[in-house]
Amino acid sequence: MMKRILLFMAIVMAIFSSQDVARAASVDEAGKMLVVYYSYTGNCRQIVESLTAQVEADVMEIEPAEKGLHYEANNYALGTQLLNAINAAPNDAASYPAIDPVPITDLSGYDNIIIVTPLWWSQMAAIMQTYLFHYGPQMAGKHVGLIVSSHSSGISQVVADAKRLVPSAVWMGDALWIKASNHANRAALIQNWIASLDFAAGATAAVDQLYITIGGVTQQATLVDNAATRELVTRLQEAPVTVTLNSSGGFEIWGPLGFALPTSNEQVNAQPGDIVLYNGSNICLFYGSNSWSYTRLGHIDGLTESQLRTFLKAGESNISVTLSITAPAAGIKGDVNGDGEVSIGDVSALIDVLLGGHTDTAMADVNDDGEVSIGDITKLIDILLNGESA
Numbered sequence: 205m206m207k208r209i210l211l212f213m214a215i216v217m218a219i220f221s222s223q224d225v226a227r228a229a230s231v232d233e234a235g236k237m238l239v240v241y242y243s244y245t246g247n248c249r250q251i252v253e254s255l256t257a258q259v260e261a262d263v264m265e266i267e268p269a270e271k272g273l274h275y276e277a278n279n280y281a282l283g284t285q286l287l288n289a290i291n292a293a294p295n296d297a298a299s300y301p302a303i304d305p306v307p308i309t310d311l312s313g314y315d316n317i318i319i320v321t322p323l324w325w326s327q328m329a330a331i332m333q334t335y336l337f338h339y340g341p342q343m344a345g346k347h348v349g350l351i352v353s354s355h356s357s358g359i360s361q362v363v364a365d366a367k368r369l370v371p372s373a374v375w376m377g378d379a380l381w382i383k384a385s386n387h388a389n390r391a392a393l394i395q396n397w398i399a400s401l402d403f404a405a406g407a408t409a410a411v412d413q414l415y416i417t418i419g420g421v422t423q424q425a426t427l428v429d430n431a432a433t434r435e436l437v438t439r440l441q442e443a444p445v446t447v448t449l450n451s452s453g454g455f456e457i458w459g460p461l462g463f464a465l466p467t468s469n470e471q472v473n474a475q476p477g478d479i480v481l482y483n484g485s486n487i488c489l490f491y492g493s494n495s496w497s498y499t500r501l502g503h504i505d506g507l508t509e510s511q512l513r514t515f516l517k518a519g520e521s522n523i524s525v526t527l528s529i530t531a532p533a534a535g536i537k538g539d540v541n542g543d544g545e546v547s548i549g550d551v552s553a554l555i556d557v558l559l560g561g562h563t564d565t566a567m568a569d570v571n572d573d574g575e576v577s578i579g580d581i582t583k584l585i586d587i588l589l590n591g592e593s594a
């Protein structure tokens with residue numbers, strides 16, 4: 205019996221440790237990182253500068269709502285008062301000094317978070333405690349690291365404060381203590397510390413594929429990697445986005461996305477197949493070329509200029525375009541007009557295709573012989589009469 209229990213425990217431990225190994229990553233393989241800090245006299249800000257010279261991370265500074273306060277005045281009276289209020293009722297939001305609204309309120313996209321805070325009276329500075337009181341719960345399950353700056357006091361109580369405020373973090377190593385006498389040496393201390401941490405690898409591999417569906421035909425595009433495409437992918441991971449675009453200028457179809465994306469505009473000489481963001485919230489798909497200030501999003505793969513004109517319905521208006529990051533399920537064979545069913549309307553749509561007015565070739569090739577021809581009408585009528593669907 206004992207043997208069985210030991211074997212069971214060994215298997216459970218093996219499973220857990222192998223999961224750990226799979227998730228842990230060096231800083232080079234680390235997933236998305238956020239550095240969040242508070243600094244009253246500037247030391248933590250300098251620490252963050254040294255840190256972000258070594259790791260790629262978004263940075264967010266926490267600021268008190270009330271400006272111009274002197275926490276150190278009168279023998280640190282105000283700083284002490286703020287900490288006493290927290291210590292008296294640490295579970296009460298009203299105990300914490302107000303902070304400015306933070307620019308990043310959703311931490312779900314981050315795999316790793318590094319908190320950089322000053323020590324006040326051997327505790328975590330009150331302003332950072334406010335931030336963690338509100339956002340610490342969002343760090344549950346994330347790999348979190350802590351850097352503490354003090355004049356000379358040890359940091360064990362700050363570590364305890366962090367554990368109280370971020371109860372479900374996966375602490376990725378011991379906290380790094382940078383005291384005044386070591387401050388000048390911070391770059392080396394940070395380098396060693398980073399090398400010792402178990403970062404979390406990216407939760408998902410970077411997505412660089414976009415699917416564009418127009419009138420039942422889907423084409424793949426490759427995305428560039430920038431803030432705009434990352435935000436776009438995040439949105440498309442929730443649900444595909446359908447936009448209505450219009451031909452314009454003889455070189456593009458374009459229109460509003462319905463939301464804004466971060467811009468990194470530059471003068472772009474857009475070429476056939478290019479996908480760009482215009483004015484922060486419009487998407488443009490090119491079948492010709494144009495030079496303008498755009499943010500690059502990507503490029504439609506493998507189509508010639510004339511195939512692009514056909515696919516993008518060059519010259520038409522009110523073109524329904526669906527963007528997705530997974531290939532849409534194949535449409536219904538015979539649903540030439542893409543309305544979700546096979547009906548008499550598809551016959552006229554198919555005749556349209558045959559006459560060259562439309563381009564929905566995937567669904568129009570009803571008999572699957574690789575071309576759209578009169579034989580497809582026969583097959584479509586067959587489907588209509590007999591309810592047969594390929």
Ligand SMILES: Cc1cc2nc3c(=O)[nH]c(=O)nc-3n(C[C@H](O)[C@H](O)[C@H](O)COP(=O)(O)O)c2cc1C
Nearest residue numbers: 243244245246247248283322325326354355356357
């Ligand atoms: C209100 C207050 C209380 C402090 N208490 C301590 C302390 O107990 N021990 C210590 O070594 N340093 C203490 N310090 C010094 C800071 O921890 C230290 O200067 C730190 O580097 C400040 O970081 P910052 O410049 O990013 O604000 C205190 C500073 C303030 C403002």
